[in-house]
Amino acid sequence: MNIHEYQAKQIFAKYGVPTPKGLMAESVEQAVENAKVLGGPIWVVKAQIHAGGRGLGGGVKLARSIEEVEKLSREILGMTLITHQTGPEGKLVQKLYIEDGADIKDELYLGVVLDRAREMPVIMASTEGGMAIEDVAHNTPEKIIKIAVDPAIGFQGFHGRELVFGLGITDPNEQKKLISFASKLYKLYMENDAEMIEINPLVKTGSGEFLALDGKMGFDDSALGRHPDIEAMRDISEEDADEREAGEYGLSYVSLDGEIGCMVNGAGLAMGTMDTINYMGGTPANFLDVGGKANAETVAKGFEIILKNPKVKAIFVNIFGGIVRCDRIANGILEATKLVDVHVPVIVRLDGTNAPEAAEILRNANIANVIAATDLADGAAKAVAAAKQAK
Amino acid sequence: MSILVNKDTKVIVQGFTGKEGSFHAEQCLAYGTKIVGGVTPNKGGTEHLGQPVFNTVKEAVASTGATVSMIFVPPVFVADAVMEAADAGIELAVIITEGAPVRDMQAAKAYATKHNMKTIGPNCPGIITAEECKIGIMPGMIFKKGNVGLISKSGTLTYEGANQVCREGFGISTAVGIGGDPIIGLSYKQLLPMFEADPETHAIVMIGEIGGDLEIQAAAYIKEHITKPVVAFIAGQTAPKGKRMGHAGAIISGGAGTAAEKMAALEAAGVKVVVSPSEIGKAIAEVLKK
Numbered sequence: 001m002n003i004h005e006y007q008a009k010q011i012f013a014k015y016g017v018p019t020p021k022g023l024m025a026e027s028v029e030q031a032v033e034n035a036k037v038l039g040g041p042i043w044v045v046k047a048q049i050h051a052g053g054r055g056l057g058g059g060v061k062l063a064r065s066i067e068e069v070e071k072l073s074r075e076i077l078g079m080t081l082i083t084h085q086t087g088p089e090g091k092l093v094q095k096l097y098i099e100d101g102a103d104i105k106d107e108l109y110l111g112v113v114l115d116r117a118r119e120m121p122v123i124m125a126s127t128e129g130g131m132a133i134e135d136v137a138h139n140t141p142e143k144i145i146k147i148a149v150d151p152a153i154g155f156q157g158f159h160g161r162e163l164v165f166g167l168g169i170t171d172p173n174e175q176k177k178l179i180s181f182a183s184k185l186y187k188l189y190m191e192n193d194a195e196m197i198e199i200n201p202l203v204k205t206g207s208g209e210f211l212a213l214d215g216k217m218g219f220d221d222s223a224l225g226r227h228p229d230i231e232a233m234r235d236i237s238e239e240d241a242d243e244r245e246a247g248e249y250g251l252s253y254v255s256l257d258g259e260i261g262c263m264v265n266g267a268g269l270a271m272g273t274m275d276t277i278n279y280m281g282g283t284p285a286n287f288l289d290v291g292g293k294a295n296a297e298t299v300a301k302g303f304e305i306i307l308k309n310p311k312v313k314a315i316f317v318n319i320f321g322g323i324v325r326c327d328r329i330a331n332g333i334l335e336a337t338k339l340v341d342v343h344v345p346v347i348v349r350l351d352g353t354n355a356p357e358a359a360e361i362l363r364n365a366n367i368a369n370v371i372a373a374t375d376l377a378d379g380a381a382k383a384v385a386a387a388k389q390a391k
Numbered sequence: 392m393s394i395l396v397n398k399d400t401k402v403i404v405q406g407f408t409g410k411e412g413s414f415h416a417e418q419c420l421a422y423g424t425k426i427v428g429g430v431t432p433n434k435g436g437t438e439h440l441g442q443p444v445f446n447t448v449k450e451a452v453a454s455t456g457a458t459v460s461m462i463f464v465p466p467v468f469v470a471d472a473v474m475e476a477a478d479a480g481i482e483l484a485v486i487i488t489e490g491a492p493v494r495d496m497q498a499a500k501a502y503a504t505k506h507n508m509k510t511i512g513p514n515c516p517g518i519i520t521a522e523e524c525k526i527g528i529m530p531g532m533i534f535k536k537g538n539v540g541l542i543s544k545s546g547t548l549t550y551e552g553a554n555q556v557c558r559e560g561f562g563i564s565t566a567v568g569i570g571g572d573p574i575i576g577l578s579y580k581q582l583l584p585m586f587e588a589d590p591e592t593h594a595i596v597m598i599g600e601i602g603g604d605l606e607i608q609a610a611a612y613i614k615e616h617i618t619k620p621v622v623a624f625i626a627g628q629t630a631p632k633g634k635r636m637g638h639a640g641a642i643i644s645g646g647a648g649t650a651a652e653k654m655a656a657l658e659a660a661g662v663k664v665v666v667s668p669s670e671i672g673k674a675i676a677e678v679l680k681k
Contacts, residue, residue, distance in 0.1 A: 151501075190494065220494065268548040268571070268600055269548050277629075278628065279666050279667040284629055321530070322516070322530040322546070322550055351551075351554065352533065
C-alpha cells in the first residue's frame with residue numbers, strides 16, 4: 001500500500017525526521033487558509049497523487065504571494081496529472097499540499113528498501129538528488145551508496161560514517177545531523193513494516209540543515225494488520241476501481257490493452273497464459289488470478305470484471321486444478337454464465353484433478369459460446385482464433 | 392535417489408490440527424509421506440489423523456526423530472514457527488503459509504541460516520519426490536516418477552510443467568516450489584547443485600518470473616557448474632512495467648528483473664529457454680532424446 005507525501009511527512013514528523021512545515025488542502029479556499037497559517041514568504045503548491053515525477057508534469061509550483069497560491073491551487077487541483085509513473089491516462093489531483101519554501105543549497109537522495117539478495121534493508125544515498133534516480137543508478141552506479149543494515153544489530157555508528165563519508169560531507173555538525181536523519185528513517189522503516197521509503201530530494205539548506213523535501217512510502221500489505229494507523233491512511237480513490245473491486249472478491253486483477261480476457265488460477269500461470277496468448281499472435285486484455293478458491297461466485301465476478309472492458313473479444317479460462325477440483329470449476333462456469341451475460345466466446349481449459357469429469361459437464365451443458373480446450377497451447381490458439389474471428 | 396526428501400523422510404506438521412494443516416496433512420499421508428506427528432500448542436498428548444500431537448517442536452523431534460517440518464500456521468505466527476523449528480534442530484522447514492510479513496521472514500530466515508536449517512517458501516506449494524514423499528499442497532497424481540528435476544517460483548506453473556514432462560513420457564525426480572516472496576528459502580542457486588549431484592536427475596526444468604535477480608544468479612551458476620541440460624521459462628514477458636501481478640516478487644523495479652533480461656542471461660548460459668510454458672514438455676523431450 002502506498003501513501004501520499006503529506007501522510008509520509010506526518011510519519012516523518014512523528015519520528016523527528018525534519019521536514020518543511022506544510023498542510024494538506026482539499027479545496028482552493030483551504031489551500032489559501034493553509035498558506036496564511038504557514039505565513040510565507042514563499043510557498044510550494046504540490047499535487048498529492050500516488051506517483052512520482054509530479055514536478056516535471058506541472059504538479060509542483062512555487063508561489064510568492066497568497067494570490068499566487070490561490071491561482072496555482074485552482075490550476076492544479078482537479079487537473080489530470082500525467083507523469084512517467086501514472087501511465088498515459090494520468091491521475092486526477094484531488095488533494096494539495098501547501099508547504100513552506102525551503103532555502104535549497106544541495107539536493108541529495110536518500111531511500112530505504114529491502115535488498116533481496118542480501119536479505120536485509122539497505123539505505124541508498126546519492127549526491128545526485130532531484131534527478132531520476134534510476135537514470136543515475138543506470139548511468140553512474142558509483143554515485144549511489146548502498147549501506148545494508150542487519151536488523152539483528154540495527155543502525156550503528158559505522159553505518160552512519162559510511163553514509164556521510166560516502167556522500168563527501170566533511171562538516172562535523174552536518175555529519176551529525178545527517179546521521180541522525182538516516183538513523184530515524186531506518187527506525188521508522190522497520191517499525192512500520194515499510195516496503196520502501198524514498199526522499200528525493202533531501203535538501204541541505206543554506207544554514208546546513210537537512211530537510212525531507214519529498215517523501216514517498218510504501219508498506220508491506222501482509223503487515224498492515226498490525227498497523228491500523230497506517231491502514232487508516234489508505235486513499236482508495238488512488239487505486240484502480242476494477243482492481244479494488246476484484247480484490248474484494250479475492251481476485252487479483254490488472255487491466256491491459258489487448259483483446260483476450262484471461263481468467264487463471266495462480267499468478268505465475270496467469271502471466272504464463274498472457275505470454276502464451278502473445279506468442280500465438282494475440283493480445284491479453286488483462287491479468288486475472290482467481291486464486292486457489294475459485295467457485296461459481298468468484299468466476300461470475302471475474303467474467304463481470306473482464307467484460308466491463310469493451311475491447312474484450314474472447315475469454316480464455318485456464319485452470320490447472322490442484323487441490324481445487326475441475327468438475328467444481330466447470331459447474332462454477334455454468335453457474336456464472338447464468339449470472340452474467342457472457343456475449344463473447346469463452347475458451348475453457350481445465351486440467352488436473354477430475355479434468356475428464358469437468359470436460360463431460362461442459363460437453364453435456366452444450367452452451368453455444370463455451371469452447372473446450374485440451375491444453376494450454378490448444379486453449380491459447382483457440383482464444384486467439386476466436387478473437388480474430390470476432391473482428 | 393532424489394533431492395532433500397525421500398520415502399524415509401520423517402515429517403512433522405506445525406499447525407497440524409488447523410483446517411488447512413489437517414486437510415493437507417491427510418493428503419500427504421495418503422500419498423505415502425511419513426508424517427510422524429504434529430505440533431499444536433495445548434493439544435499435546437492427543438492424537439490427530441492417527442499421529443501424536445505435541446505442544447512444542449522440541450518434544451516432537453525428541454519423540455519422533457523428525458527432520459523436516461511442514462508449516463501451516465497463520466501468517467503472523469510463521470516467523471515464530473520457523474525459529475522454533477530451527478531451535479529444535481529441524482533440518483528443513485517447508486513453509487506453505489501465504490502472507491507472512493517480509494520483516495518477519497527476514498528475521499526467521501537469518502535465524503534459520505544461523506542454525507543450519509534449510510527452508511523452502513513461504514507462500515509456495517512445497518516439495519515432492521515423485522511417488523515417495525509429498526510435503527506440500529500440490530496435486531500428487533500429476534507427478535510421475537522420472538528423471539527430471541523441477542524448480543519453480545510459481546505454484547500452478549509447477550503443476551503445468553510437471554504435467555507436460557509426464558505427458559511426454561518422462562517423469563519427475565523431485566519438484567520444488569520455492570515461492571515468489573521477497574525473502575525466500577532455498578533458491579535456484581542452492582537447488583541446482585543438488586540436482587547436478589543427483590544421479591537420478593538427468594535434466595532440470597527451471598521456471599522463473601519477472602522481478603528480483605535470482606534467475607540471473609542461477610544463469611551465472613549454470614554457466615560455471617551445471618552439466619545437465621536445463622530448460623527454462625520466465626513468466627511475465629507481457630507484463631506491463633511497474634504494475635504488480637499478484638506476487639510480491641513479480642515487481643519490475645528500474646531496469647532490472649525483466650523477463651527479457653533473464654531469458655537472455657539463461658540463453659547465454661546454454662539453457663534452452665522457451666517463450667511459452669506450453670513448450671516445456673517438448674523442450675524436455677528434445678534435450679533428453681539427444
